[in-house]
Amino acid sequence: MNTILIIAEHDGRELNAATAKTLSCAGEIGGTIDIAVLGHGVAEVAAQAAALDGVSRVVTVDAEHLAKPLAANWATETVALAGDYSHVIGPSTTFGRDLMPRIAALLGANQVSDIMAVSGPRTFKRPVYAGNAIVEVTVAEESKVVATARAASWKAAGGGGSAAIESKPAVAGPAEHTRYIGLEIEGGERPDLQSAARVVAGGRALASEDQFALIYDFADKIGAGVGGTRAAVDAGYCPNDMQVGQTGKIIAPDLYFAFGISGAIQHVTGIKDAGTIVAVNKDPEAPIFEVADIGLVGDLFTVIPELESLLG
Amino acid sequence: MKILVGIKRVVDYNVRVRVLPDGSGVDIDGVKMSVNPFDEIALEEALRIREAGNADEVIVVSAGGDEVQQQLRTGLAMGADRAIQVKTGEPLQPLSVARAFLKVVEREGVELVLLGKQAIDDDNSQTAQMMAALWDRPQATFASEVKLDGGKAIVTREVDVGLETIEVDLPAVVSVDLRLNEPRFVKLPDIMKAKRKPLETVSLEDLGVAVEGNLEIGSYEPPQPREKGIMVEDAAQLVGELKNRGLL
Ligand SMILES: Cc1cc2nc3c(=O)[nH]c(=O)nc-3n(C[C@H](O)[C@H](O)[C@H](O)COP(=O)(O)OP(=O)(O)OC[C@H]3O[C@@H](n4cnc5c(N)ncnc54)[C@H](O)[C@@H]3O)c2cc1C
Ligand SMILES: Nc1ncnc2c1ncn2[C@@H]1O[C@H](COP(=O)(O)O)[C@@H](O)[C@H]1O
Numbered sequence: 001m002n003t004i005l006i007i008a009e010h011d012g013r014e015l016n017a018a019t020a021k022t023l024s025c026a027g028e029i030g031g032t033i034d035i036a037v038l039g040h041g042v043a044e045v046a047a048q049a050a051a052l053d054g055v056s057r058v059v060t061v062d063a064e065h066l067a068k069p070l071a072a073n074w075a076t077e078t079v080a081l082a083g084d085y086s087h088v089i090g091p092s093t094t095f096g097r098d099l100m101p102r103i104a105a106l107l108g109a110n111q112v113s114d115i116m117a118v119s120g121p122r123t124f125k126r127p128v129y130a131g132n133a134i135v136e137v138t139v140a141e142e143s144k145v146v147a148t149a150r151a152a153s154w155k156a157a158g159g160g161g162s163a164a165i166e167s168k169p170a171v172a173g174p175a176e177h178t179r180y181i182g183l184e185i186e187g188g189e190r191p192d193l194q195s196a197a198r199v200v201a202g203g204r205a206l207a208s209e210d211q212f213a214l215i216y217d218f219a220d221k222i223g224a225g226v227g228g229t230r231a232a233v234d235a236g237y238c239p240n241d242m243q244v245g246q247t248g249k250i251i252a253p254d255l256y257f258a259f260g261i262s263g264a265i266q267h268v269t270g271i272k273d274a275g276t277i278v279a280v281n282k283d284p285e286a287p288i289f290e291v292a293d294i295g296l297v298g299d300l301f302t303v304i305p306e307l308e309s310l311l312g
Numbered sequence: 313m314k315i316l317v318g319i320k321r322v323v324d325y326n327v328r329v330r331v332l333p334d335g336s337g338v339d340i341d342g343v344k345m346s347v348n349p350f351d352e353i354a355l356e357e358a359l360r361i362r363e364a365g366n367a368d369e370v371i372v373v374s375a376g377g378d379e380v381q382q383q384l385r386t387g388l389a390m391g392a393d394r395a396i397q398v399k400t401g402e403p404l405q406p407l408s409v410a411r412a413f414l415k416v417v418e419r420e421g422v423e424l425v426l427l428g429k430q431a432i433d434d435d436n437s438q439t440a441q442m443m444a445a446l447w448d449r450p451q452a453t454f455a456s457e458v459k460l461d462g463g464k465a466i467v468t469r470e471v472d473v474g475l476e477t478i479e480v481d482l483p484a485v486v487s488v489d490l491r492l493n494e495p496r497f498v499k500l501p502d503i504m505k506a507k508r509k510p511l512e513t514v515s516l517e518d519l520g521v522a523v524e525g526n527l528e529i530g531s532y533e534p535p536q537p538r539e540k541g542i543m544v545e546d547a548a549q550l551v552g553e554l555k556n557r558g559l560l
Contacts, residue, residue, distance in 0.1 A: 027343040038530075047397070067374075069442075069450055071441065072451065093472050094454060094470070094471040097453070097454075098441065098453045099435050099441075101438035101439075101440075102441045102442070102451065103445075104438065105410060105442035107525075108407070109407070109526050110407045111406070112527065114410075117379065123530070129323070129329040130325075130432065130435065131431070132328065132329040132338075133331045133532045134532065134534070134535055135529060135530065135531070135532045135533075136528060136529075136530035136532075136533075137528065137529055138528040139527060139528075140526040140527070144525075164403075176479040177449065177450045177484070178478060178480050179454070179479040179480075180478055181466070181479055182477050183471075183475070183476045184477075188348070194472065230490060233491070234490070234491065239474070240475070240491060241457065241470070241471075241472060241473060246432070246435070247429070247430065247432075247490060249472065255554075255560075265328060266325065272538070275559075276557065276559055278550065278554070282411065289541070291538050292541045293539070294542055294543075294544060295541055295546070296543070296546070296550050297543070298546070303547050303550075306548075307547050307550065307551065310547055310548060310551045312560070
């Protein structure tokens with residue numbers, strides 16, 4: 001039988017939504033599912049993990065040097081826990097992408113990155129070439145399965161669970177070679193891009209940081225999160241954590257607005273799982289119209305104000 | 313100090329890749345191949361560190377068949393001092409690449425390894441983290457700024473919620489993100505000069521690394537196409553359509 005360990009992502013107070021999505025992926029694999037909550041002062045987060053549906057047990061490792069998710073420290077502790085498990089899975093957020101391969105290497109395994117579908121207990125589908133191809137990979141029997149779950153492919157597992165919480169001591173002290181300095185959080189009051197039901201995104205066409213405010217205003221009007229293309233981020237119109245795409249965030253909102261975005265493959269791969277894609281672009285030949293559910297050829301600088309007045 | 317930079321040969325980012333009808337892979341016949349864009353950024357950073365007087369030598373390394381020499385030459389033309397091809401018959405999985413590169417690190421006495429945050433073909437994003445793990449050294453992934461300060465590096469990382477800064481002692485492995493720098497263009501005379509720079513070929517056996525992998529790669533399929541959409545004429549129609557569908 002499969003025994004699955006999920007590595008929880010959290011900020012010390014709250015479990016990140018990606019954890020519950022990873023749990024859905026684990027549920028599809030099947031077997032007993034435990035969640036490891038590493039950190040410092042994690043009682044609250046452990047309780048949140050224990051309340052998720054389908055969890056057998058929550059294992060906490062609480063130590064001062066685990067307060068921040070430095071991969072070197074967290075990998076050592078995870079590997080110490082991994083002995084009892086056939087599968088070790090994390091979310092494919094920057095947290096999981098940083099940590100999980102380090103764990104995989106210590107366990108002598110290659111990682112299955114970005115599981116989008118489960119074909120069997122050891123066989124998975126994952127996107128390659130910016131999502132232009134999907135490949136099936138099977139992990140050899142003698143190896144542990146170490147993987148990340150592509151958040152946009154999985155719905156968050158529900159609540160109502162009451163798993164037992166068990167604490168284990170840390171097996172090692174802090175890695176001497178790595179020190180945490182700080183975190184500059186760029187997001188504001190808007191819905192989180194990765195879990196927002198609606199997202200409004202702007203591209204190079206916005207042409208300045210000031211004019212990008214048009215995107216923020218429209219997003220606020222409809223309660224949406226905000227995204228941008230690499231071109232918009234590179235030019236400084238919006239911060240890096242808003243980049244959507246192959247090398248930014250892969251998102252799956254119910255509704256996505258692309259304003260002044262050409263639709264490069266690297267961008268489109270980040271929105272393929274969106275429910276409805278709306279594109280506004282002044283170029284009728286823009287590739288974004290190939291993936292848009294509703295397209296409008298027009299100038300965003302006139303269309304956005306019109307939309308705002310129509311929505312009252 | 314020596315810096316090692318990974319240079320992977322990949323299908324150019326502008327190519328719209330197609331899955332072969334028999335599902336055995338993607339069609340790379342006659343397709344433009346390039347240096348993985350992140351690796352150009354890694355190399356640019358290494359060159360700037362050397363140009364600032366903080367490194368003596370920049371070595372580029374690639375694992376693959378003889379065709380990867382083309383991308384190594386590009387790296388030499390950009391300004392790397394020498395190149396190493398780790399010759400393999402079949403594509404290596406990230407753990408084997410990490411093992412092979414680590415042997416090169418040990419042999420050369422490398423103190424800083426700069427890799428891309430991901431190769432844009434397999435989109436794995438594993439090799440840097442694996443090298444750091446096997447080496448028992450720090451990793452600083454998704455770097456958008458690298459400041460060297462004596463025996464340590466202060467690295468700003470692009471993470472989901474913003475920018476995280478960590479400090480790592482060297483030797484260390486850094487994986488680079490898009491906004492670290494803008495790679496320089498290669499000039500024609502540099503291409504000529506690069507032809508005379510040393511390019512060494514070592515086999516996996518020379519390095520004592522086995523070709524192994526716990527992943528069996530199965531068949532490829534194209535992604536599910538999205539249903540064809542509609543075009544609307546103006547903002548009013550757009551709002552009407554969204555309201556009809558219960559989306560606004
Ligand atoms: C390794 C690598 C990774 C990458 N990763 C990503 C990624 O994760 N995410 C990402 O987004 N990109 C990524 N890119 C970049 C990608 O290839 C494109 O360059 C980028 O997405 C283009 O952004 P854009 O659509 O804003 O700009 P452009 O391609 O310049 O498009 C601007 C569009 O705006 C339209 N326009 C102009 N003015 C108006 C107006 N007034 N009203 C309406 N429309 C207007 C134009 O017709 C045009 O279609 C990556 C590239 C590489 C090489
Ligand atoms: N075969 C290879 N040759 C050279 N560099 C590689 C190779 N495979 C991986 N790398 C390096 O590791 C980075 C991350 O690759 P990956 O883990 O495959 O996404 C790349 O950007 C390269 O810098």
